[in-house]
Amino acid sequence: MKIYNTLTKTKEPFIPLITDRVGMYVCGITPYDSCHVGHARCYVAFDVIRRYLEYSGYVVTHIQNFTDIDDKIINRARERNVSPSKLSKQYEDEYFTCMDSLGIKRADEYPKVTKHIPEIIEFVQVLINKGHAYVLGGSVYFEVSSFPEYGKLSGRRVEDLLAGARVEVDEQKRHPADFALWKNAKPEEPSWDSPWGKGRPGWHIECSAMSQKYLGNTFDIHGGGQDLIFPHHENEIAQSEGYTGQQFAKYWIHNGFVTVHKEKMSKSLGNFFVLKEALSQYHPQIVRLFLLTTHYRSPMDFSPDKLDMTKASLERVYNLTDKLREMGCFGFDMEESIDRDNVMKHHPYPEAYKCVQVIQKTEERFKAAMDDDFNFPEALAVIHELITVTNKLISLLDAIDVSSVADNEATAIVAAGKQCLKYSACLLTQLAENVLGIRVQRERLGQGCNGQKTLTDGLMQLIIDLRQTARETKNFQMADIIRDRLKALGVTLEDTAEGTRWK
């Protein structure tokens, strides 16, 4: 398995610190507002990465933080006249609602800043003791010049940062690039006691302190959006490596942005799609699949018509799994599809044997794609080819009934073919569903989360209209049958002067 490492800007063989175990820290959200589609991309991407690592035999420890105290939360809470903790809780809940619907597996821990103040204070104190930080007016700053490797992740030099002239120039700091580890409390702000007075953690310190607590000084994978490379992750490295003197994360994985009309989706540009709204219009499975159609490091442009294309391709999956389910092909283990190769070799249709060969290579090709820096689109292509060839095999097996093969031979061949179809079903379940997280059994894709209700309403209206037609043509027998059958299903019809209603 190879992973593109932002730190080295190359694809590197993945070698975990401990055989068969992977520690992965993914930067979570600051819960002060609703998630947008960009968040979904990030967490879907790392969900698939996590699933693939598990599929590959690793035991993964996945940690993802909530930065639940910060300027943005304080300000927003003040605007709404609620407590910061209540505000952050609201958006944490919303986060889980959205991500659960997308089929994202829960991380092992979701540590919060406010629950780790002692660890953070200790971390800051060590940095001061080691000469990496200094106290200034109740705040504590990291001294960038004390960490010569500063800039190694983002490829920046401190001198260049100054040339940009966009670094906030704090009159007090020793150097403009120094950043806050601990912020002196302003009046009426949430604060905690510390050796430097009342205050709260700076932005980057929580990830250093909490990743260390849950994953140790050095761990395998640290991930997040590309916009976190600088300054967030750069600063994390400075803090953590300044503290431990050891390498922080071995592999840095960063996902690309979601754009709208080619521009980054962001709060400040106001061009973002709120995730929960996107999910109410498009089924979460469509959104999830869409997010996998582009390599995780490339930018991807979001637009409704692209989701429509994705929806069509997902229907294609269901069209096949409908057939496989009707044929009783699901629910078997890989091992049960034995001997298909031998029998199919003598299939009277050589085309069928070719199908089998393609099916047999699916898993290997899927792995090759995913092993190459998690190439989601390539892996999806493999799945689509599996679907095509499985459909083809079904067609060929259908045709065998009318062939001139001897009965007993035809039976054996059809049985072998069926084994192949079971194998296809296994592959779809294991690869598409378990690894990519695309559920392969048909779901109503109609109208996002509201689809079920809308469909039911529509169907009921259709039945009522048909029954009304029967009543108008005096076909009361049919009308009564409809009413009785619905009653048996727990649906009651009421004919009123205003029309028929159901409950």
Place this chain on the structure above:
RNA sequence: GGCGAUGUAGCCAAGUGGUAAGGCAGAGGUCUGCAAAACCUUUAUCCCCAGUUCGAAUCUGGGCAUCGCCUCCA
């Protein structure tokens, strides 16, 4: 100003030295009472220019275009 990314068919998107995966859309055909699904056939020489090479979308140099980070941001 510094650093970086991208430019492949109508649309989306893989491929990073040997003559272009896959999906969506389109066209023709098979099947079908009709439709749908499925199957078959079909739709590109890879932004431009120069160079390296037997051979480049794939490497080098130069353009053009778009975008990102350097300020909160997945």
